[in-house]
Amino acid sequence: MINSKNVRFINALILILFIILSLTGLYSLVWPSPSSFFEIHRIAGWALIVLIPWKSAIALRSLSRGVDRRLTRNVMLLVSILLTLATVTILLLVLMWKWQIGDYYVWIGPYAYSGIGWHWGIALGMIPFFIFHVWRRWPRPKKVDFTGRRQALKLMGFGAVALVSWWVAEALAKATESSQAPRRFTGSREEGSFSGNAHPVTTAPGEGKIRLAPETWALQVRGAVETQIRLTYADVLALSTSEVTATLDCTGGWYTVQTWRGIRLADLLSQAKIRPEGVGIILRGVADYTAPFTLAQAEEILLATHVGGEALNHVHGFPLRAVVPSRRGWHWVKWMTEIEVITL
Numbered sequence: 001m002i003n004s005k006n007v008r009f010i011n012a013l014i015l016i017l018f019i020i021l022s023l024t025g026l027y028s029l030v031w032p033s034p035s036s037f038f039e040i041h042r043i044a045g046w047a048l049i050v051l052i053p054w055k056s057a058i059a060l061r062s063l064s065r066g067v068d069r070r071l072t073r074n075v076m077l078l079v080s081i082l083l084t085l086a087t088v089t090i091l092l093l094v095l096m097w098k099w100q101i102g103d104y105y106v107w108i109g110p111y112a113y114s115g116i117g118w119h120w121g122i123a124l125g126m127i128p129f130f131i132f133h134v135w136r137r138w139p140r141p142k143k144v145d146f147t148g149r150r151q152a153l154k155l156m157g158f159g160a161v162a163l164v165s166w167w168v169a170e171a172l173a174k175a176t177e178s179s180q181a182p183r184r185f186t187g188s189r190e191e192g193s194f195s196g197n198a199h200p201v202t203t204a205p206g207e208g209k210i211r212l213a214p215e216t217w218a219l220q221v222r223g224a225v226e227t228q229i230r231l232t233y234a235d236v237l238a239l240s241t242s243e244v245t246a247t248l249d250c251t252g253g254w255y256t257v258q259t260w261r262g263i264r265l266a267d268l269l270s271q272a273k274i275r276p277e278g279v280g281i282i283l284r285g286v287a288d289y290t291a292p293f294t295l296a297q298a299e300e301i302l303l304a305t306h307v308g309g310e311a312l313n314h315v316h317g318f319p320l321r322a323v324v325p326s327r328r329g330w331h332w333v334k335w336m337t338e339i340e341v342i343t344l
Contacts, residue, residue: 005145010054012141013158017051018130020044025123028186032249032328035185039166046169047162049091059084072136079133086126093119097187097253098173104253114253116187184247188255196308199248199256201315202329208315210286212335217319219303221268223341224278229271233319239263240305250329260323262304268339269298277343283322284338291322291331292342300325303336 024041031037059080096102097115105112113121145151173183181189192199214233221229231239242264249255269281274295281298284290293301302323305312312318317334324331 004139005142006054007058008139008141009145009151009154010051010058011139012145014048014051014055015134015138017044017048021048021123022127025120028328029120029251030328030331031326032184032186032247033326038185038187042169043162043166045091045094046165047158048087050158050161050165076133076136079129080137083126083129083133086122086129090119090122093122095169098169100176100178116253117251120251184249184255186249186255188249188253191254191256193257194259194308195256196258196310197313197316199258199307199316200250200254202250202252203315203334207287207289208335210335211314212286212319212337214319217337219320219336220338221272221341222338223281224275224343225269225341226273226275227271229268236263236303236305236320239267242267242302244302244323244325246302246323246325248323248329248332252329258307259309260302260304261306261309262302262320262323265301265303265322265339266299268303269295269341272341274341278341279344280342282338282340282342283333283336284340285317285321285333285335286337289333289335291324291327291333293324297324297326 021041021044024037024044027037028041062080063077093106093115096106097119102115104114106115106118108118146155177183178189181191183189217233219229219231219236221231240262243259243261245257245259247255247257265281278295280292280294282290282292283301304317304321304323305319307316312321317332317336320336321334322332322336
């Protein structure tokens with residue numbers, strides 16, 4: 001029975017789940033660890049799926065009243081429909097990706113991207129609409145909605161079904177996993193490990209159109225430093241003696257393990273001597289391709305000239321790219337031209 005108490009109970013659970021999904025999702029866009037954040041994200045997703053029948057009943061009851069002369073109601077009705085379509089699309093894309101149903105790339109309109117990649121983009125796009133919906137329409141929960149033996153049993157039953165659904169989904173994903181492309185805990189599939197420049201590449205529209213000539217290219221170290229540094233490509237190659245084996249995990253749905261060779265960023269910053277007011281760095285590539293880091297985070301970064309013993313080719317960031325093992329791939333700045341030490 002869908003009474004006002006149950007409506008508030010279900011809507012409150014959905015709000016909590018959306019907050020969990022948003023926070024863990026945003027975290028996972030930046031950091032590929034710990035794995036527990038990804039599992040929490042998946043469990044919350046299955047909990048949302050479990051609530052769909054009850055939420056559908058609530059939505060249908062609201063839709064049955066139709067449109068009227070109030071502009072605000074009609075706008076909210078449209079927002080609700082858009083949110084429903086976006087949520088269902090995200091869930092379907094994720095399940096298709098998880099169980100390897102259909103092609104790797106999914107066409108939506110004129111664009112093709114992986115299912116897991118589409119899920120990020122659509123989810124980020126729906127956040128402002130969801131916030132607006134909550135602000136305008138969400139019924140405020142009451143203490144009585146979550147107290148009492150009956151409500152406690154509902155929560156335990158709901159939690160149990162969500163956990164069982166997640167466990168079954170993971171078992172199915174493992175059964176359908178390809179031995180040629182094992183799935184990482186992030187959901188990404190392995191491609192081209194230890195293959196040098198043959199590993200996959202993802203670039204945003206317009207990125208990498210400027211080809212950097214080694215004869216004219218230079219790397220600048222500037223900002224809050226005692227000594228500004230300018231290195232030519234020959235200088236960088238001479239200093240490129242450090243190696244690290246690191247996993248590049250792309251939010252587009254693939255990961256690759258490679259051995260990278262280059263210069264430790266900490267060594268360059270040590271040469272430049274950071275002034276006391278320096279608190280962080282910005283790595284900058286062509287066309288304002290940037291990523292910020294704290295000084296502590298800079299300790300792990302390698303500025304790579306080679307991958308798998310091969311000089312980087314253009315699509316992988318020649319002449320210099322960042323290797324940041326603790327971050328997702330979009331922080332691995334390519335076509336680097338500048339390191340800026342920043343102050344508050």
